[in-house]
Amino acid sequence: MINLIVALQAEAKPLINHYGLNGRATAGGFRLYQRDDLQLIVSGKGKLAAAAATTFIADDNNHAWLNIGLAGGTSMTIGESALIDKITDHSSGQRWYPPHVINSPTLRCALTTVDQPQANGGAEHMLYDMEASGFYASASRFNSGELVQCLKVVSDDCHNPCQSVDAALGQELIEQQLDAIDHIIQQLRQLLTTQQEMFATPEHMARFLAQWHFSTSQQHQLKRLLQRWQALAPACSPFNDALLAQRHSRQVLPLLQQQIDEIESYF
Amino acid sequence: MIDTLYIEAAVADHPRTREICARYPKARRIDCERYSEVFNPAAQNFRLQKQKPALILASKFKNFVLPAPLSYNIGGQHNYYFSHMLNCLYDCRYCFLQGMYRSANYVLFVNYEDFDRAIIETAQQHKEPAYFFSGYDCDSLALEPVTGFAAHALDTFARHPNAILELRTKSTQIRALLDRPTIDNCVVAFSLSPDSVAQALEHKAPSLSKRLDALGKLQQAGWKIGLRFDPVIYCHNYQTLYADFFRQVFAHIDLERLHSVSLGSFRMPHTFFRNMVRLYPDEKMFAAPLTDTNTMVAYPAEIEQRMLSFCKQELLTHMPKEKLFACTEESI
Numbered sequence: 074m075i076n077l078i079v080a081l082q083a084e085a086k087p088l089i090n091h092y093g094l095n096g097r098a099t100a101g102g103f104r105l106y107q108r109d110d111l112q113l114i115v116s117g118k119g120k121l122a123a124a125a126a127t128t129f130i131a132d133d134n135n136h137a138w139l140n141i142g143l144a145g146g147t148s149m150t151i152g153e154s155a156l157i158d159k160i161t162d163h164s165s166g167q168r169w170y171p172p173h174v175i176n177s178p179t180l181r182c183a184l185t186t187v188d189q190p191q192a193n194g195g196a197e198h199m200l201y202d203m204e205a206s207g208f209y210a211s212a213s214r215f216n217s218g219e220l221v222q223c224l225k226v227v228s229d230d231c232h233n234p235c236q237s238v239d240a241a242l243g244q245e246l247i248e249q250q251l252d253a254i255d256h257i258i259q260q261l262r263q264l265l266t267t268q269q270e271m272f273a274t275p276e277h278m279a280r281f282l283a284q285w286h287f288s289t290s291q292q293h294q295l296k297r298l299l300q301r302w303q304a305l306a307p308a309c310s311p312f313n314d315a316l317l318a319q320r321h322s323r324q325v326l327p328l329l330q331q332q333i334d335e336i337e338s339y340f
Numbered sequence: 341m342i343d344t345l346y347i348e349a350a351v352a353d354h355p356r357t358r359e360i361c362a363r364y365p366k367a368r369r370i371d372c373e374r375y376s377e378v379f380n381p382a383a384q385n386f387r388l389q390k391q392k393p394a395l396i397l398a399s400k401f402k403n404f405v406l407p408a409p410l411s412y413n414i415g416g417q418h419n420y421y422f423s424h425m426l427n428c429l430y431d432c433r434y435c436f437l438q439g440m441y442r443s444a445n446y447v448l449f450v451n452y453e454d455f456d457r458a459i460i461e462t463a464q465q466h467k468e469p470a471y472f473f474s475g476y477d478c479d480s481l482a483l484e485p486v487t488g489f490a491a492h493a494l495d496t497f498a499r500h501p502n503a504i505l506e507l508r509t510k511s512t513q514i515r516a517l518l519d520r521p522t523i524d525n526c527v528v529a530f531s532l533s534p535d536s537v538a539q540a541l542e543h544k545a546p547s548l549s550k551r552l553d554a555l556g557k558l559q560q561a562g563w564k565i566g567l568r569f570d571p572v573i574y575c576h577n578y579q580t581l582y583a584d585f586f587r588q589v590f591a592h593i594d595l596e597r598l599h600s601v602s603l604g605s606f607r608m609p610h611t612f613f614r615n616m617v618r619l620y621p622d623e624k625m626f627a628a629p630l631t632d633t634n635t636m637v638a639y640p641a642e643i644e645q646r647m648l649s650f651c652k653q654e655l656l657t658h659m660p661k662e663k664l665f666a667c668t669e670e671s672i
């Protein structure tokens with residue numbers, strides 16, 4: 074699943090339309106939208122709201138996370154977007170560095186998350202928002218940083234203060250970045266696929282669990298044995314007569330191990 | 341291609357930082373207080389990051405030189421290692437770095453002079469020669485065109501003959517060595533594996549033939565050569581595989597220039613191995629019969645001994661016994 078965290082309904086609207094997302098009934102006071110492997114939550118303004126929304130949709134599965142929103146700054150042109158590679162929380166001074174392994178022509182920039190909108194344009198080469206630090210601190214607890222990214226669209230600078238950004242302009246600015254967003258989502262999907270290979274349940278696991286009873290620690294052993302089986306003999310089934318003749322999991326595991334140790338492998 | 345440079349505040353104005361930045365004019369530069377802010381966070385995945393590692397330029401503050409593990413022994417009594425760099429351009433599936441670090445980014449410590457000082461001080465503590473192993477947490481030469489570290493280190497060692505440098509590598513980046521006079525107290529040690537093993541496991545590293553070609557050029561230029569057959573990888577055809585391989589390698593070797601050969605089989609601290617399996621659960625090499633003592637993962641003793649004694653026997657048909665060393669705590 075790719076989770077999109079967006080602060081405002083106006084920022085969410087172009088994404089909902091573009092991806093044909095459907096509203097989902099939800100508890101927790103958040104608006105949630107979903108279709109296929111894309112899920113969008115409207116968090117509300119501020120880092121606490123962003124962290125709460127992120128935690129709200131997190132579960133035990135590994136998701137990719139993308140925070141999309143508007144930001145202010147003087148060193149980029151209004152309407153340009155940037156992937157964020159350094160996030161500083163202004164009030165705590167804490168810093169995060171989202172690792173960049175995705176290939177994207179989108180610019181990159183550092184960002185500071187502030188509690189109040191910036192009155193002036195702020196420092197050079199810096200964007201300002203109100204959500205990213207809360208989002209990143211929370212989402213990076215649920216998955217590796219490569220799969221937790223922020224994309225910000227510049228909406229204001231010292232000449233065009235944030236008070237002048239209304240819902241219509243916010244919506245338009247996000248709309249203009251849909252190609253860049255598409256590209257990043259595509260790249261996150263690929264990374265997620267690689268990550269899923271690392272966590273995949275080995276083939277045959279379900280049948281073993283159905284056939285014999287395994288304690289939790291035995292299930293870990295079984296998983297590793299089946300991974301080994303898959304690596305060494307991907308075309309063969311481990312369900313041979315000798316194994317099927319066993320009544321207890323404590324007989325199955327050593328026999329399976331012995332059979333795996335005997336598989337010949339060549340370089 | 342490196343497209344991101346993280347630059348630690350302490351080295352932002354260091355001449356080497358400037359030089360390296362100039363090599364990558366298009367790279368995105370990100371400043372950080374300490375390299376560990378970028379390198380150490382838990383929420384990182386080595387395998388994903390290996391797709392596009394960044395280069396972190398940093399300063400090392402302590403522990404420039406450390407006692408080498410017992411497996412690092414090529415005939416000296418006093419063995420040390422140092423790491424001017426963490427992580428490697430290559431991606432060998434058996435490499436402990438992927439089990440030890442969460443980040444695949446390269447860290448380069450640009451304060452080479454502090455390494456020099458520590459090496460000289462350590463060497464001066466001994467009457468006998470002291471050995472210094474580079475390439476413990478990285479490949480000694482793979483990033484040489486960018487770092488210039490080997491060239492720098494050779495100048496230092498040239499002035500201190502009581503300190504012996506081992507540059508351990510799979511790289512063909514040997515220009516810095518060929519462009520300068522040889523020194524007697526340096527061993528260029530090539531890590532080699534049979535071609536099929538290298539192709540299956542030593543991702544992104546030069547092929548065996550390219551390594552042998554580089555080795556030949558260095559040998560011809562007068563450099564002392566080391567051969568590192570570590571790790572030897574178990575498979576059912578290991579006898580023919582390694583016998584043919586040793587024959588192929590020694591066809592390129594001038595025994596006069598051969599300093600040492602070391603031999604060891606695959607072994608890995610338990611926690612590193614567990615991390616490596618998490619990254620690559622379907623790796624064939626990790627699926628081999630291995631014993632796990634909860635501290636160390638290795639081939640079962642019987643397989644290991646059989647394989648090492650076969651390799652030793654084969655090696656001794658090509659070279660003298662005095663130059664053969666074990667990469668274990670026991671001697672050959």
Ligand code: SF4
Nearest residue numbers: 428430431432435478
């Ligand atoms: S060359 Fe050495 S340091 Fe580099 S990945 Fe391979 S084993 Fe690791």
